[in-house]
Amino acid sequence: MDFSALRLDHVGIRVTELATAEAFYARLGFRRDPDEFSAADRACGLVHPTGLRLHLIYNGIKAREGNVLMDAAVKHPGYTHAAFVIANMDALVAWLASEDIAITQGPLVMGEGRRKVCFIRDPDRNVLEFNELLDA
Known part of the structure; x- marks a missing residue:
């Protein structure tokens, strides 16, 4: 192996509405990182005071069955x-x-x-x- 994974940089979370998701994660202590925002890519980076990072990918659509990876009867691969x-x-x-x-x-x-x-x-x-x- 030519590399070593040192740590996880961030987790990407697909959401339907940026303002709602950003407000929720702000309650958990995450704040927008202005250097990690791309309207073109519909991605918004958040950072916690501890250094933890999340990227909100705000191009999701509401699913009738809730979370398609967790709540649907058929289990699809994914995070x-x-x-x-x-x-x-x-x-x-x-x-x-x-x-x-x-x-x-x-x-x-x-x-x-x-x-x-x-x-x-x-x-x-x-x-x-x-x-x-x-x-x-």
């Missing part, structure tokens, strides 16, 4: 979710409740006790996973 490591699940759960953001699954312990996880959906039904890593 199904982005997962974030967090410091405190209890604090996240309390914050989600205060923001009226529904938890779609969890919190529960997974990975043979390695992590506590919960899942939410953005306005376009894209899945976001949050993981609190537990001591071995």
